Every structure is written in structure tokens, then in C-alpha cells.
Amino acid sequence: AAVVAISEEYQWVLAGSGAVGICLRLIVASSSAFLAVCTVPIAAKWLLIGRWKSRQIRLWSLAYVRFWIVKTLVRSSxxxxxxxxxPLYTLYLRALGAKIGPRVVMLSRNVPVCTDLLTIGAGxxxxxxxxxxxxxxxxxxxxxxPVALGCDVFVGERSVLDINTSxxxxxxxGHASALHSGQAVPAGERWHGCPAQPTDVNFVRVAPARCGTLRRAAxxxxxxxVVLLFYLPLIEGTAGLAIDAASSVTQMLQPAAGISALGLFVEAAILSLVLFFGLALMGLLLAVAASRVLNLFLKPDTVYPLFGFHDAIHRAIARIGRIRFFVFLFGDSCxxxxxxxxxxxxxxxxxxxxxxxxSDVMHANPSLSAVGTGTMVADGLVLVNDEVSSSSFRVSRAxxxxxxxxGNDVMYPAGGRTGDNVLLGTKVMVPLDGKIRQGTGLLGAPCFEIPRTVxxxxxxxxxxxxxxxRRGLAAKTRYNLRTIGLFxxxxxxxxxxxVLFYLTGIELYDVLPHVVSAALxxxxxxxxxxxxxVVYFCVEALRSFKPTICSIYHSDFWLAERLWKMHPIHYLHVFDGTPFKNVLWRLMGVRIGKRVFDDGAHISDPPLTAIGDESVLNYRSKVQCHSQEDGTFKCDRTTxxxxxxxxxxxxxxxxxxMGDGSSLAxxxxxxxxxxxxxxxxWGGNPAKEM
Incomplete structure (x- = not known):
């Protein structure tokens, strides 16, 4: 049905008279298609589920299939x-059944699924x-x-709220904290850590500003x-022009090709080259230029109201900071x-x-991000340069x-109380109070001191x-350059x-039944x-990745960097919650058992990972079989x-x-x-028996 609608829409747009007529039809067509797509998850949720209720659904049952369909549609809308x-996002969640009060600000891109059991109070x-x-x-x-949040609640960055929490x-x-099932934070109290515990730290560190209902609605x-009149017509129009241009070039090179296999290959090659390398170059220029230009409109440590000009500028800078392609491309290299x-x-x-x-570094504002000389950063660093309330924000230096x-997955906020020569361990909660920590190591949430080095x-x-x-760095750079080229x-x-399959579907739309085009x-x-x-499997097969301890200037570490760059995790998420993802994990080298449920896990080193039958890997869980501390790399098997x-x-x-039947909270x-x-x-950060 979607293929039929797209084709008919495209023909209707081309039937417009003149450039103005085509542009108007393009706006109408893209807007109507966009709004229709946005309503599909809402309709599917109410038709297939009705209202979510506290219950258990057996994995792989028919009820689970309905759950998976709705979950996938809701998150991909x-x-x-x-x-x-x-404010439009809260309207979307309300349409799905969530009970959300006014003046709520939701910045997390992790979309809740069981919305009828979500209650969020005003502010x-x-x-x-x-x-x-x-x-x-x-x-x-x-x-x-259920997850229940009262009025004027603050939930920090990278925090997790389990079911049955309030x-x-x-x-x-606080940031990088978690409420385990059954935990409840009393009114007016501040908690942090994993599992969360009381603290005196105030995490709302920006003064309020005037931000009324009219401003939010506007x-x-x-x-x-902006989406309906600019983004959608631009994307659809550019895609149409690119396809037409590729077809024209193909006709010039192969005048008699028609819809032959050779003609489709040539057209797909031209279009994919333009799309991939052209967009990459444009994206690089945009990321560099836009960040610097837009920052001219923001003053550090100045409180601005939300949902205005300065907020739009700040969001644009942060959105550019979420473009991971270039960090992934250049990461783990000089x-x-x-x-x-x-x-x-x-x-x-x-x-x-x-x-x-x-190869994974993020920020809210690059111009307010600073990292000192001699510091080394593993994957997953997030520099939090902004502070937000329900009515205001400000950007500050981190x-x-x-x-x-x-270490891995560290969220470093503005005002973090660390100084020189500090080891920040994996998933550590960076302190916001107390003395400046120097010459020590920090681990856990809440953090405690450990030796800086062993x-x-x-x-x-x-x-x-x-x-x-000098020699080691030169050799590593040459190897990394080949890895970038391979990537x-x-x-x-x-x-x-x-693109080849996409164009084939278009070309055969009027030749074969529509269902065949949709299947393509x-x-x-x-x-x-x-x-x-398969690419990952081939790269690993050329030289096996085995447990080792070595310098970062050893070829074993360079191989690990290459495998991380070839990792297809972003493409595997399409199959989250399905048995097909296990097939791909096996192809990549994971020794994975039967009926394993993977709801969005990341296995960073597949050849070193073994997972038994009927195990459960929850959303955003991670298995990492390596560690790097300063100049030393270590990896070993995890079972x-x-x-x-x-x-x-x-x-x-x-x-x-992990022994059979064990669990990690x-x-x-x-x-x-x-x-x-x-x-x-076991549970906690670091985990111990509960």
C-alpha cells in the first residue's frame, strides 16, 4: 500500500503545471504523507493493544507479536x-495514552512504549x-x-527508570543514575547513583525564565x-532530482540500456556515489561551519527562555553534535x-x-568543550554543556x-569536580560536589576513589x-588510514x-505486481x-581476534579498532526483538544459543562473546570484551x-x-x-550480589 501511495503521489506531483505548481503539489503531497505516517503508530496501538495494563507477555507468543509491532511503529514514527x-512530542505521547501535564520538557530520544502506564506531572x-x-x-x-513522575520532577541525563518506579x-x-523496580523517590528529595540513594546535590542548576503557553505553542x-514546508519537500525533491539525473547519465552512457540489468547497475552506482560521498562532504562542511557560526548567537552562562530563537540555535548545534558519522570515521585515529x-x-x-x-564522542556545544593535554578518551563520552529547567536553559563550559x-560511557557535565591526572572508570558518575579530585581514580555511581593506575x-x-x-604512531596511522578507506x-x-533494490522496485512497478515492488x-x-x-565476518576471518594484552601501538589493537569501525550495530537495530538478529550475531562470530531475546543490545566484540540458550538482553544493554587504560589494551572472552x-x-x-539463570539489574x-x-x-555500579 505504501509503495502504491508513493508512486501515485509522485505521478500527481509531476502533473503540476509549471515550477510553482509542482512545488505546491510537492508540499501538499509530502505533508499529507508525513501526517498519515505519523498517525499509523497511534492507530496500530489502539487497534492491536488498546490500553496498556500491568501484565506479563510470554516471549514469542502471538501477544508478543502485537507488542513488537506496536513497539517498532511507536519508536520509528x-x-x-x-x-x-x-510540545508536539508530548502531544504524540498523549495520543498514545500517556498522562502528561503542561510545561513538560522531554529531551530523551528513547521513546517510551507502554504509554498508558506513563504519568508525568506538570513542569x-x-x-x-x-x-x-x-x-x-x-x-x-x-x-x-507503571512509571509515575510527579510535578516539577527532574530526571538526569542517561538515567534509567525501571518499571514500578515513581x-x-x-x-x-541525578545524571547517570537508576531507579530499580520498586524504588520511589519521596517528594522534594534528591537521589543519585545505581541503585539510586539520597544526596544533597541539586541537579537543577539554572534559574527559571518566562516561558508561557503561547510561546510553547508557537x-x-x-x-x-519547518518540517512540512522545508525539510520534507527538500528531501523528496532532491531525491527525485537525483534519480532523474542518474537516469539521464545512464542513458548517455548506455543509450539502449532501458531497464536492463546493466542500466540499473550504472544508475545505482552513479546515484549511490553522489548520495554517499556528496552528502558526506556537504555534511562535513555543514558540521564545521554551522557549529562555529551558530555559536556567535549564544553567550556562555547566560540564562535563556526555552522555545525561542536562542533555544532553536542551541538545539541546532546539539543536533549537529549528534551526527556520528564523522566521529565514527575519524575516531580511534590521529x-x-x-x-x-x-x-x-x-x-x-x-x-x-x-x-x-x-569513535563515539558527543557534546551539546563543541565550542564549550575542552579536554586537557595528554588525556585519552574511550568510546561513549558525552560532554554535557547545557543545563535545562522546565522554562529555561544555559550553555556552560565542560x-x-x-x-x-x-573510560567507556562516561557522561561529563559542566561543573564536574575533577582535575588533573584522574582515571574516570567505565560508567562512572562524575561528581558535582565536594573537592576537586586529582591524581586519583573514580569508579561507580555514586563514585568512590580507586588507584589512578596499576x-x-x-x-x-x-x-x-x-x-x-614516533615509529609506533606512524605505523598506527598508516594502518588506521587503510581502515578508514575500507570503511x-x-x-x-x-x-x-x-539504491539498487530501490531503483529496481521503481522500474518494475508497472511491470510486475505491486506486491513484488513492495517486497523489493x-x-x-x-x-x-x-x-x-558479512563484511564484519570477512574482515575478522582474515585475521582472528583473540584475547590479548598489548600496547596501543601493537597490530592486535589496530585490528580491534578496525573491527569496531566495521561493526554494523546501527543496521542490526532494525531486527531488535526478533529471532533474525541472533542469526546476524552468529554470522559475526557470537556463540549464541537458541531462543535468545535481544531487545537492542550492543555486543562490541562478537568473536569473544558467548551467550547461552534463552538468555535475555534488554534494551541498551552492552557486552564489551575489551578495555583500554592509558596506553594498554586488554581483551578477553565473556560468557x-x-x-x-x-x-x-x-x-x-x-x-x-555469568552462571546459568543469573541476572544483572x-x-x-x-x-x-x-x-x-x-x-x-547482581546489581549496582559496580555490581554486587543483591
Whole structure:
């Protein structure tokens, strides 16, 4: 039906008289299609589910199929992608059954699913990357339960709210914190950590501003008009022009090709080259220029009202900061430093290591981001340069001191109380109070001090100075450059395959039954995911990835960096919650058992990971079989037994063994080398028996 509608719409647009007529028809057609697509998840939810209720749904049952369809549609809706953080997003969730009061600001891109059980009071703020799904998977079933937030509540960045949790009026939950099932924050109290516990830290650090209902409504209308009158016509018109241009070039090169296989291949090659490399170049120029120009309109430490001109500028800068392609492209190489400096990062003087930053670094404002000399950063750093209330925001400098090492998935807020020579462990909650920590290590949530280094991590320090460093860095750079070339080539081939199937569907629309064309469009998505999984398998097969401990200037580490860059995780998410994802994990080297439920996990090192039968990997859980601390790289196998459960947002490090039937609670961090007994329940950051 979608293919038929798109084709008829395209023909109707072309039937317009003159450029103005075609443009008007393009706006009408794209707007009507957009609004129709936005209503599909809402209609599907009410038709297939009705109202969500606290219950359990057996995995792989017919009831689960209905759950999966609604979950997928709700999260993939354009309304859930384009309007997050605006009043239109709360309207979308209300249409799905959520009980949301006025003046609520929801900045998280993790869309809740079981909306009828979601209650949010007036004036509440939910920061970016917070998770409040309203469901979780456990022991062969989907468990659905309520999440209730009172008025004027604050939920920090990257925090997780499990089912059956609540927060009273005026309560606060700090950044990188979690409420486990059954926890309730009393009215007016401030909690942080995993599992959360009381604290005196105030996480609402910006004064309110005047921001009335009319201002919010006007911002929502403006956001909708920008999408309908600018974004959609631009995308649809550009795509049409690109296809027409590719067809014209194909006819010039192959005048008699028609719709032959050769003609389609040539057209797909031209179009994919233009789309991939053209958009990449334009995106790079836009990311660099726009960040610097737009920052001229914002003053640090100045309070601005939400939903106005300055807020729009701030959101545009933050949106550019979420473009991960270039960080992924240049990350884990010496080139990432130059890219971040072009964006506006303050990094000078740079002490080049070839691994200054990983391939996943995000920020709210690059011009207010600073990382000191000699600091090395693993994947997952988020520099939080903004502070938000329900009516106002401000941008502030977030600065990490020199000689630090930043572990995985660290969220560093403006005002973080750390200084020189600090180790910030994986998933640590950076302190916002107390003395400035220097010359120490920090671990956990809430954090506590540990030694800055251990002897094992200093055994390769002699390779980080003098002529030895120069030779090692040069060799690493050459290897990384080949990896970047391989990444670009394989990604372009993936785009080529997608375009080829797409064009085939268009060309055969009037030749074959419409259902065949629709199948070709659907197959293009599947083929792309399978292709990238095969690419990963081939790269790993050329040289096996095995447990090791080595310097970052050793070829074993460079191979690991190449595999991380080839990892197709973003394409695998299409199959979250389906058995097909397990097939792709097996193809990539994971020793995965039968009937494993994966709701959106990330397995960073597939060849070193083993998962037993009927295990459950919840949304945003992560299994990482490696660690890097300063100049030392370590990786080892991780084994998750049969019937195990990894909670929402949980993190498992290398060398871990989880016994059969054991579980790891929500947002918990299981440290390297831990052995969890069979049927035990562990949780916390760092995790211990509960």
C-alpha cells in the first residue's frame, strides 16, 4: 500500500503545471504523507493493544507479536524523531495514552512504549538519553509496569527508570543514575547513583525564565511548519532530482540500456556515489561551519527562555553534535583530534597518541568543550554543556583536565569536580560536589576513589616516548588510514545495494505486481544489514581476534579498532526483538544459543562473546570484551550462561562469567573478571550480589 501511495503521489506531483505548481503539489503531497505516517503508530496501538495494563507477555507468543509491532511503529514514527523536546512530542505521547501535564520538557530520544502506564506531572524535565520504557524482559516474558513522575520532577541525563518506579513532586534523579523496580523517590528529595540513594546535590542548576503557553505553542507550530514546508519537500525533491539525473547519465552512457540489468547497475552506482560521498562532504562542511557560526548567537552562562530563537540555535548545534558519522570515521585515529578542533573543541596543546578519542564522542556545544593535554578518551563520552529547567536553559563550559583517562560511557557535565591526572572508570558518575579530585581514580555511581593506575597498565609506558613513540604512531596511522578507506568503501557498497533494490522496485512497478515492488523495497533493508554483517565476518576471518594484552601501538589493537569501525550495530537495530538478529550475531562470530531475546543490545566484540540458550538482553544493554587504560589494551572472552538476563542499560565488561539463570539489574556495571554464580541476582555500579 505504501509503495502504491508513493508512486501515485509522485505521478500527481509531476502533473503540476509549471515550477510553482509542482512545488505546491510537492508540499501538499509530502505533508499529507508525513501526517498519515505519523498517525499509523497511534492507530496500530489502539487497534492491536488498546490500553496498556500491568501484565506479563510470554516471549514469542502471538501477544508478543502485537507488542513488537506496536513497539517498532511507536519508536520509528517521524513524530518520535523530529519533534523530541518540543510540545508536539508530548502531544504524540498523549495520543498514545500517556498522562502528561503542561510545561513538560522531554529531551530523551528513547521513546517510551507502554504509554498508558506513563504519568508525568506538570513542569517535569527529562534529560537526553534517559530511559523509561514502561516494560522490561525477564525470564522468558515481557513485564509491563507503571512509571509515575510527579510535578516539577527532574530526571538526569542517561538515567534509567525501571518499571514500578515513581518520583514525588519536586523530586530529582541525578545524571547517570537508576531507579530499580520498586524504588520511589519521596517528594522534594534528591537521589543519585545505581541503585539510586539520597544526596544533597541539586541537579537543577539554572534559574527559571518566562516561558508561557503561547510561546510553547508557537514553537511547536513553527517546528511543524519547518518540517512540512522545508525539510520534507527538500528531501523528496532532491531525491527525485537525483534519480532523474542518474537516469539521464545512464542513458548517455548506455543509450539502449532501458531497464536492463546493466542500466540499473550504472544508475545505482552513479546515484549511490553522489548520495554517499556528496552528502558526506556537504555534511562535513555543514558540521564545521554551522557549529562555529551558530555559536556567535549564544553567550556562555547566560540564562535563556526555552522555545525561542536562542533555544532553536542551541538545539541546532546539539543536533549537529549528534551526527556520528564523522566521529565514527575519524575516531580511534590521529585524525579525530583535527576534526574535533575544527568543530570548536579546545584541545591545545595536543599530545598525539593516535588514540586520543574513540569513535563515539558527543557534546551539546563543541565550542564549550575542552579536554586537557595528554588525556585519552574511550568510546561513549558525552560532554554535557547545557543545563535545562522546565522554562529555561544555559550553555556552560565542560572541561576535562590534563593527563586524564576517560573510560567507556562516561557522561561529563559542566561543573564536574575533577582535575588533573584522574582515571574516570567505565560508567562512572562524575561528581558535582565536594573537592576537586586529582591524581586519583573514580569508579561507580555514586563514585568512590580507586588507584589512578596499576602496575599491569604501565608495562608498555616505554613505548609512549621518544623515537619508539614516533615509529609506533606512524605505523598506527598508516594502518588506521587503510581502515578508514575500507570503511568508506564498504559503506558506499552498502548504499549502492540499497539504491539498487530501490531503483529496481521503481522500474518494475508497472511491470510486475505491486506486491513484488513492495517486497523489493523491504528486501533492500534486510540485504543492507546482512551485507554489513558479512563484511564484519570477512574482515575478522582474515585475521582472528583473540584475547590479548598489548600496547596501543601493537597490530592486535589496530585490528580491534578496525573491527569496531566495521561493526554494523546501527543496521542490526532494525531486527531488535526478533529471532533474525541472533542469526546476524552468529554470522559475526557470537556463540549464541537458541531462543535468545535481544531487545537492542550492543555486543562490541562478537568473536569473544558467548551467550547461552534463552538468555535475555534488554534494551541498551552492552557486552564489551575489551578495555583500554592509558596506553594498554586488554581483551578477553565473556560468557553469559543459559537463561541469564541483562537488565535495561546494563554493561558487562571483559573476562566475565555469568552462571546459568543469573541476572544483572537495570543500568548495572559488571566489572572485568567477575564470576556471577548460577541463579544469583547482581546489581549496582559496580555490581554486587543483591
Amino acid at each position: 517521524p513524530a518520535a524523531r523530529l519533534f523530541i523536546g518540543t 517535569t524535565v527529562i534529560r537526553k538519553a534517559a530511559i523509561f520504557n514502561g516494560y522490561r524482559a525477564q525470564a522468558g516474558s515481557i513485564q509491563i509496569g 518520583m514525588g513532586d519536586g523530586a530529582q534523579l 514553537y511547536g507550530v513553527a517546528a511543524l511548519l 585524525y579525530i583530534v583535527h576534526y574535533l578542533q575544527l568543530l570548536g573543541y579546545h584541545l591545545r596543546p595536543v599530545e598525539q597518541t593516535g588514540s586520543n578519542f574513540g 572541561a576535562i583536565g590534563p593527563r586524564n583517562f576517560i 602496575e599491569r597498565d604501565t608495562q608498555f609506558d616505554h613505548l609512549r616516548t621518544g623515537e619508539t613513540l 568508506l568503501f564498504t559503506r558506499w557498497v552498502g548504499v549502492f545495494l540499497f 523495497f523491504a528486501v533492500s533493508i534486510v540485504i543492507t544489514a546482512v551485507y554489513f554483517s 553469559i550462561g543459559a537463561g541469564c538476563t541483562l537488565g535495561v542499560g546494563s554493561f558487562v565488561l571483559y573476562g566475565v562469567t 537495570t543500568d548495572s556495571f559488571l566489572m572485568k573478571g567477575e564470576e556471577v554464580p548460577a541463579h544469583a541476582r
